[in-house]
Amino acid sequence: MNRIVKVIIFGLVAGGSFREAAADEPMRKRSDPPVIRSSWDDLLEGVETPEDWQARRQVLRRRYLELIRDEHKPEKPPLDLQVHEEVTVDGTYVRKLISYNVEADERAHAYLGIPLEREGRLPGVVALHGTFAQGKSRAAGLVDNPDKAYLDHMCRRGYVVIAPEHFVSGHRIPPEGPYDTSRFYRKHPNWTAVGKFTYEHSIAVDVLQSLEEVDGEQIGALGHSLGGHGTFFLAAYDERVTAAACNCGASFFRHNPKVEGWSRDHWYVYFKPIRPGLLRGELPPIDFHEIIALIAPRAFLDVSGLNDGNPLTQRQRILMNLKIMDVYELEGASENFAFFAHGRGHSVAHESRQLIYGWMDTHLKPASATATKLVE
Template sequence: MRLLYLCLLMCLCCVLIEQSTLKADEPILRKRSEPVKITSCWDDLLEGVETPEEWVAHKKIIRQRYLDLIRDQFKPKKPAMEIQFHDTVIVDGVYRRQLISYQVEEGERAHAFLGVPLTLKGPAPAVVALHGTYANGKKRAAGLVDNPDKAYLDHLCRQGYVVIAPDHFVAGHRIPDAGPYDTEEFYKKHPKWTAVGKFTYEHSIAIDVLETLREVNPDRIGVLGHSLGGHGSLFLAAYDERVKAAAGNCSASFFRQNSKVEAWSRDHWYIYFKHIRPGLLKGELPPIDFHEIMALVAPRAYLDLSGLNDGDPLTQRQRILMLLKVMDVYELEKAPQNFAFFVHGKGHSVAHESRELMYGWMDTHLKPASATRTKLVVP
């Protein structure tokens, strides 16, 4: 009996294996399907907006929400810049690098490196190059220390750009007593302002500096950066319409779809938006998010670069849905060619292809068409 049972079991196994093999060999039938509309939580960007005129009206509302978020109404009165040039170095016979300083508040000076190519034949495009969270920020942007992948000033000056690389306000020449990127002193001085409002305002003043230079074409100014400098690029482009092209690399996450949203309003060290902390702790988000801030840049040029494995992978996948909705705005503005995004798997990096895309984006939108035009080979 036991032998008969074993034989039956073996026969059944053979039948199952045969059926499995047959199924694997059968052709898969896939039927034709029409594309379905992708919906997401980011769709509120254009909710109730169908025409360009309606978008223009809605954009004014979003801009005010943005200014309220950074608490722009509490910025100090803009002082005379009183630009000073501290030293000059000629780099490889290609460009002049100068350490400069200028007033950003009464009695408070920002420091920056300014790079000017030596062979300019007229006013050139200019870029504000923003460093990430690094104590000696402008030195890294100039290629003097740390990671040469982030030496934007050096790279861009060699490609014909005038570049200003300012220190973040809690780095370089202005590191607080409590250490780099500690904002305690700032909030004691400006309890109603925000760190984001402060650095955005200062980066706008860096554009003022560029506009004083005869070597700069004021109609061709861009901004780019990585990490803290990446979202600094977004905040500046949304704030200052003199920015004609911007590229943000590995910028920070947004408010929604973010399990670590409280990081935008820590209770220590670098505090972006101090005033939103009580709401965040109660689970309440600000009345504006990053897709709306990004949409403020339209129709001017904006490039977003991000890594799917840079932080929470679920959050970064939401970024793609967010960017798709921003493209809808650029299409509404009839400027889809001015928006692009690149998503990769290299984490929080400024890899070669990312740099090439950022610099190429600047070339496309800030240089004459002849600079990027191709041509046939002459026989």
Template sequence: MAVCCFGRSEAEEKVSRKRSEPSAINSSWDDLLEGIDTPEDWVAHKKTLRKRYLELIRDQFKPEKPDLQIQFHDTVIVDGIYRRQLISYQVENDERAHAYVGVPLYLRGPAPGVVALHGTYKQGKERAAGLVENPDKAYLDHLCRRGYVVIAPDHFVAGHRIPEAGPYDTEAFYKKHPEWTAVGKFTYEHSIAIDVLQTMKEVNPEKIGVIGHSLGGHGSMFLAAYDDRIQAAAGNCSASFFRQNSKVEAWSRDRWYVYFKHIRPDLLNGDLPPIDFHEIMALIAPRAFLDLSGLNDGDPLTQRQRVLMLLKVMDVYELEQAPQNFAFFVHGKGHSVAHESRELMYGWLDTHLKPSTATKTKLVKP
């Protein structure tokens, strides 16, 4: 008997595999379209999901939207390419938000506007502007150089508005608004940032996008689901969802940053909210949404469930006849905004917010 150089026989080396047809992939996320057979069924169900979403963030407890009363505090020209301004504006009658706004200097007409959301960092807008810490997360600087008008607001417990208890402590917020949620608060404020963009003559009000990483990543999803003025969104390394999550109670901590205070008793009792991330993402359809995540960002089993969840979201986009408007990218670089992730996010915005000529290829002249 002939023996191969690794000590195994030819018979042992032969692997027998038979042709097979693809089988359906079933998962816990299939309830997204359970009982939905037609586009009309989905339109009706989508209204139910939106109601559940607004109840989750307790949108009914938001305050009346005040006049913006925009103030300009300083202006800097960056590398002769764009103008960066520190501004502030009203978000409640007794609260002003601060943000950096970047405007390219040589626009030929109104440009797309982007809300750039920072992660959990105390000097959020400064990092988004490329002034401190990690330049990988300098979205305002990167996008202004690509021809976008960008607003990078501080999260409501960061930057100019750090509470006495410290960055990202929501205790004072819940004393002021005991029935609201932190997610409702920041989503509402990010919607007001869109209002600011739409006051600017340099912005095409019909071409608004949002991007973010980490806290800003799921903030992008929450905003796009909340405000249909968002035409393109990209969320990077967003938080884990409710189901298939062994640490789900982190969504309702009893200290520091509390996303949803009111759901804590149910979570501790093992009961989840009546809506989850796949259903919130589906509210964005048919508008453009890109999800980026790391398989090794937190619990690997949970992140693998994310892939199954996203497959089901694609089913909704297909039902909406807009599969080209949904995509996801899964990598192994942990909780990062690596080069390839940034290029995908920025390219996604180019595709969905800029004229087709901006991304069109052409042949080389002879």
């Protein structure tokens, strides 16, 4: 029980006189910080050493591949990269519309940006668009919101950028409409949409590594919304991704009142096989904190809006990220993980973009690119 002390407050009021006010204030005493415990602690439950974590990591990797039904992906075809158009933008970079094979009978289109001024090979970035019918065109800065023109922004910063189309957008909008996955599931009844787009985004990494202008050891990935969670799905899947940044990726499985949205019965269906379990109130054996932890010790930044959707669910994201930080500390790579939470909702505002692009500069460019110096 806190002792209550009487505090006398004198305040200047209208006319220049003082009046006396009394307030009851609790007596506060110093204390050590309490241990923060949450439901996300299961990530490292029973893990005490780096060796324990590597064993746990193998289990989580298996569960992740099972979630996306990776065993049902098709055999990877030859790229057969083709250029359909080429434009020079502001004398700064060349933007190409390209296509390449993703299945034996299916080609993906993408915009590819290559800076004109370069010394040696440049880092490459996979820029993933959100749920927008002409997403790759938006990522290239040709339509809609220029805040989301990642290809344009990053090419001007000295990156080779590929902005691939999502498989139900752009040149491949199905007859049922943008982002309708019914035709995909008829073709691949045992696969998942997440498995499909992650596999295709990994092929986009193949494209970058095939280019003489790209340093294949310095590959980044970034995206917003659908492209945001697409980014960590890709980075967890493909270890060639050196640095990744998720902006406003969707909510996880647990503590999510709309968890069935991950397996709808119509339109865009992320994980069709898990729907029966979700309807019974059963979640998959892996959640997003465990998937993101697979990226460690490689660099990962999570940017989110506390008022993006359900505020209680989004506040859980803070606790989730605190636990992911524990993994990076266990890996001895705490400098490779960060998160930023803001109040701008589902946006890619200026400060978010600066953090994301700066994150890429820090982890993909030489140290001299971000070094400071004293004034002479």
